[in-house]
Amino acid sequence: MNSVGIASGGGAGMNLAKLIVEGRTEYDLGEADAKRFAPIFNSVEHLMARAPEILGTHYDIAYPGKQLKTARNLRKLPLDSEYREAKAHMGQFYGWERPLYFNKACEPELRFERPDWHENVRDEVMAAHTLAAIFDASPFGKIEIEGPDAEAFMRHVCAGQMGRAPGSVIYSALLNDRGTFESDVTAQRISDEHYRLFVGTNAIKRDLTWLQRHSDDFKVTLTDSTEKYAVLGLMGPRAAEFASKCGAEGLNEIAYFKHAEAKLAGKKVRAARMSYVGEAGWEITCDIADVKEIYAALTAQGAQPAGMFAQSSMRIEKGFCAMGHELDGDVTPITTGLDFATRKAGGFIGAEALAKSRAAGDTCxxxxxxxxxxxxxxxxxxxxxxxxxxxxxxxxxxxxxxxxxxxxxxxxxxxxxxxxxxxxxxxxxxxxxxxxxxxxxxxxxxxxxx
CATH class of the missing domain: 2.40.30.110 (Aminomethyltransferase beta-barrel domains)
Incomplete structure (x- = not known):
């Protein structure tokens, strides 16, 4: 059957035809991308447990905050036991169990009105706003880009200012030839020949595949280091005080959107001065084996754990866009207010499309x-x-x-x-x-x- 025949079958057929003929769908279909499934889901045990539950939810009410019950606890964070001791209510993301909020007194009653966890989230936001809170970003995908062509490769696939010196943190869009988002990343330039990319939890397989597809002409190696490192965001007006009391005075010397090595609780860390929640602090990367001691030291000083609901609330207040929400394959950096983070000189995938969009007068x-x-x-x-x-x-x-x-x-x-x-x-x-x-x-x- 040719593409016209397929397209006549409706929206699904049209998108399949577009994908076959042009290599893309008519509109963003990230929610139907097979790469959204973590490899750990690829097992008979998972399918046997999950499939009956999925069938049962077909006509069920999709309450906010609803979580599936089967095939859980497939991937646990290094601090899983600490979070459960703090009465965390967990949600599953790409197989990972992540804390949504803490101090759960009982199972929440799902509804469309103000949720049961409203006050729990308020406490966590206020902890980040007045003291310091710890946000666990360990499940974020981490990709090491290494080799003599590391910068050239990054300048090819990323729209951001990838030529900045080692020690820099760089936000960048990954665009396709239409100038719309494939993903967005935060990159730490470790050395002249080494970048570490941080990508969304659900995006690691998709982003790694996309980067590999465009790496053939460059002398680089791409390595998934997601499960080698833990990442804790220490955020709040007293973050510097708590870090200093844990032996990390050097963190205070790191400039905004820069990163450096330091010691915290006697352990080697790499701290990036940045914030996804709008409060002062760092995203602290460490070896998985060291994160328990670091977490214990910070909480002993008064830092409090905060979950994903608090992080989302604070992100939205700050107007920060997120993949799958404000950003997807149907929008560009121009229409989402992120053109300030693109190189106007071009030289990256999607640059020509962005130039045409600017010339046409497109705005946020x-x-x-x-x-x-x-x-x-x-x-x-x-x-x-x-x-x-x-x-x-x-x-x-x-x-x-x-x-x-x-x-x-x-x-x-x-x-x-x-x-x-x-x-x-x-x-x-x-x-x-x-x-x-x-x-x-x-x-x-x-x-x-x-």
Whole structure:
């Protein structure tokens, strides 16, 4: 059957045809990408346990925060026992069991109203905002890029400023030839011939495959080092104090978006001065074998563990885009406000498409929203109304504990300005909200750069 015949079968056939003929789907289908499954899922035991549960959920209600019950505990974090002792409620991501929130008193009742874990998340956000919190990023994918052509390769596949000196942290988009996102990464340049990439937990197989596909003309080796290292984000106004008391005074000398080696609790670490939650701190990489002692030392000083729900709330308040939410294969750095992090001189995959987009006058479509009604519970993908017409939809939503309101990020097909009043349709109830272009919390980012 030719591609026209396949396409006539509907949306699925059209996308299959597009993939066969042009090597891509008509629109982003990341949620249906086979590479989203971790290798650990590839077992008869997993399938025998999980398949009946999946069939049973076909007509079930998809409550926010719902987790599957079968085939769990396949991959445990190095600090799994410590988190369970702290009464963590766990969620499964790419096979990993990750803490969603802590101090769970009982199993949460799933519903569409304000969730049972609201106050737990508030406590964790406030710990990061007033003291220091520990966010576990160990399941993030880590890819080592090494070899004499490391920089040339990175400049080819990454849109960011990959030529920066060793000791730099670099954020970059990975784009396709259409200029839309394949992924985004944070790179630490370890030496002239060595970069360490940090990619999303669910993206390691997809990103590694994509990078390998474009590496044939370069003298580089690509190694998945995900399970060799643990990563702890130590974030909050007292992070420097707690780190110093654990013997890591040198961390305070690391400039923003730089990294360096140091000792913490007597263990060798590499600390990157950056923040995904908008509070001052570091992402600390260490050997798996050392993370328990480092964690024990930091918590003994008063740092508190925080889960993914707190991290998401703080990310949205800061207006930080995330793959699978604001970023996907249908949008570009220009339309998501990230063109500042691309090289205008080009020389990377997708550069020509971006140049055409700029010439056409494309602009950022991402907006931040703060809701009037503190009891509103936006979940994502709700229609956004402006002057009575649907102009976009929400993408990431949470309660913003630092500003005291429900918050969201969203895409708008029309130009919205600071202070514009819009409405969001949550289950057919229209909720008023105010538009902000940029972060809702600490718009100058002064807190995370002190």
């Amino acid at each position: 479509h991402i907006v931040s929203l703060a809701f009037d009604d503190e009891s509103a519970v936006p979940l994502g993908h709700e229609p956004i109304y402006f002057k009575g017409k649907i102009v976009g939809q929400t993408s990431s939503c949470a309660f913003g504990f630092r500003i005291g309101k429900p918050v969201a990020l969203g895409h708008s097909e029309v130009t919205l300005n600071n202070g514009d009043r819009i409405q969001v349709d949550i289950a057919r109830t229209l909720h008023d909200a105010t538009v902000t272009i940029g972060p809702l919390f600490d718009p100058t980012s002064s807190r995370m750069k002190v």
